[in-house]
Amino acid sequence: MIDSIDTDDTAAALRTATARLNRRLRAEAGQSEYTSAQVNVIRHLMEQGPATPSELARAEGVRQQSMSATVAALEAQGIVARRPDPDDKRASRVFMTPAGERAILEGRTAKQGWLIRTMTDRLTADERRILREAAALIERMLAP
Template identity: 45%
Template sequence: MDGSAEDTARAVRLTLGRLRRRLREHYDRAELTASQLGVLTRLDREGPATVSDLAAAEGVRPQSMAMAVGAVIERGLVRRDPDPDDGRRQVASLTPAGQEFVTSSRAAGQGWLAGVLGERLTAEERMHVLEAMALLEKVVA
């Protein structure tokens, strides 16, 4: 690796992909698909939304999103209600069980990550990780 943008992009993509999979091992006890987890996360962050809005935000077809939303509704994690602004449409929102799933999943993932960061990295190395995260934040901003 020579520090080129291409090498850096590859390293970031590979490492973040592996980190994401490891986090998922610790927080996805319900074995949801990535699309289903995306629905829960987005509803938690942004509140109730239509299937069309969720599809646009996740960059997928509305039919695919409808399947993902239907699956989490069947599991009791999401519900559909009439849109308060347009009774012809429906909005999806987290149920109390869905909110609990998101909250406990985040806590489990964060707990695992904090544990391995504490065990495997020195305080100085953790500071380097924080510096790298600040740089990545500039990329995504």
């Protein structure tokens, strides 16, 4: 029973800490205005390249209407743009704009900088090593 209580407490602490860390990182990057759906689309486009709204909707498991609204909001901010799909003239492909890519990469750099400064200022070398091990465990939890 003690293990169950410890696991419950650990899960709650991890959930709370990761949520707070995510909010802080988004604030450091100046990206607190992006919704989680928008972040997912940006991540998909940065990692996979241009995609149709239908492909994005399937990848994110949402209805096409929801994805259209997400893409339209990013488009209004100049983060993404559309161009005709060369394989299907009725469809469009969504891609990151150069300004959008710059903003996202600058945000990543700001997040990384904050993490490095904070870990260096507040954690010992042993604690940073433990944190690196914890990150590997979290990655293992996320593996399919």
